[in-house]
Amino acid sequence: DAGITQSPRHKVTETGTPVTLRCHQTENHRYMYWYRQDPGHGLRLIHYSYGVKDTDKGEVSDGYSVSRSKTEDFLLTLESATSSQTSVYFCAISDETGGNTIYFGEGSWLTVV
Amino acid sequence: GESVGLHLPTLSVQEGDNSIINCAYSNSASDYFIWYKQESGKGPQFIIDIRSNMDKRQGQRVTVLLNKTVKHLSLQIAATQPGDSAVYFCAENDEYGNKLVFGAGTILRVKS
Numbered sequence: 421d422a423g424i425t426q427s428p429r430h431k432v433t434e435t436g437t438p439v440t441l442r443c444h445q446t447e448n449h450r451y452m453y454w455y456r457q458d459p460g461h462g463l464r465l466i467h468y469s470y471g472v473k474d475t476d477k478g479e480v481s482d483g484y485s486v487s488r489s490k491t492e493d494f495l496l497t498l499e500s501a502t503s504s505q506t507s508v509y510f511c512a513i514s515d516e517t518g519g520n521t522i523y524f525g526e527g528s529w530l531t532v533v
Numbered sequence: 534g535e536s537v538g539l540h541l542p543t544l545s546v547q548e549g550d551n552s553i554i555n556c557a558y559s560n561s562a563s564d565y566f567i568w569y570k571q572e573s574g575k576g577p578q579f580i581i582d583i584r585s586n587m588d589k590r591q592g593q594r595v596t597v598l599l600n601k602t603v604k605h606l607s608l609q610i611a612a613t614q615p616g617d618s619a620v621y622f623c624a625e626n627d628e629y630g631n632k633l634v635f636g637a638g639t640i641l642r643v644k645s
Contacts, residue, residue: 460541462622463577463635478632510576521567522633524576 423447424525426511432531439498441528443511445491452494453478453512453522454486463510469494501532541620543640552610554639556623561604563625567633568597568608571620580608580621610641618643 423446433439443452453468455478465478467486475486483505485497498505508529514522546552558566564585569577583590583597583606590597596609606623620640624633 460637462637465632468632520565521579521582523579524569526576527574 424511424513424523426509426525426528428528429526430529432533433501435502435532436500439501439530439532441496441509441511441530443494443496443525445494445511445513447513447523448491449513449515450491451514451516451522452488453514454484454494454496455510455512455524456480456507457510457527458507466496466509498530501530503532506530506532541638541640543642545642545644546613548613548615548643548645550613552608552613552617552641552643554608554610554621554641556606556608556636556639558604558606558623558625558636560625560628560634561601562628565626566597566599566606567624568595568606569622569624569635570617571622571638573619577622613641613643615643615645617641 425444427442451470454466455463456466457463464480466480466484467475467478469475469488472488487495508527510527511525512522514520567582568580570580571577581592581595581597583599588599594611598607610617618641620638622635622638624635627634
């Protein structure tokens with residue numbers, strides 16, 4: 421295991437409600453990522469962080485925000501959940517970006533009804 | 534468990550045979566490539582990586598081949614086992630070299 425804990429692992433929520441997913445790492449890695457995975461789409465980057473309070477958008481960032489107040493924690497927030505955000509969300513970490521391995525957590529299954 | 538590969542290409546192999554999973558990449562400037570394995574209900578797991586200054590790299594029962602001329606990457610699994618059944622993803626670094634871009638994946642099914 422890469423020392424990544426995601427919570428909650430499963431959640432069902434109603435359309436329009438806020439949802440926060442948490443990622444906690446014990447590896448002291450600089451980079452943290454949030455991906456979503458949908459059938460036929462592979463893994464798509466939502467947001468990533470390259471340090472405390474340093475974040476940037478990925479390819480599917482609309483409707484999501486992130487925060488990183490500590491090295492070990494990276495939060496993903498859906499301000500007002502929609503059914504299109506039903507997905508599996510993976511947190512990932514890496515020492516460096518681009519040319520280095522990233523390691524994934526076990527995923528958070530989110531259903532918006 | 535939940536399925537993340539409803540419309541992915543599928544490779545079926547007999548237990549004990551060798552498997553070859555292929556991946557075409559798009560960015561000719563990519564200098565880093567990686568293969569992941571994802572079992573049902575779990576997160577992607579690192580298998581092996583390769584940099585563009587290499588053509589081949591071997592791990593335990595796995596080999597990655599890189600053909601930069603035709604922008605093709607392959608993963609070879611020797612003596613495939615039932616535990617190898619999973620979805621396999623290739624990834625490359627993006628045009629700026631700072632993020633990984635993932636392929637859609639290939640399902641590997643091992644028949645006993």
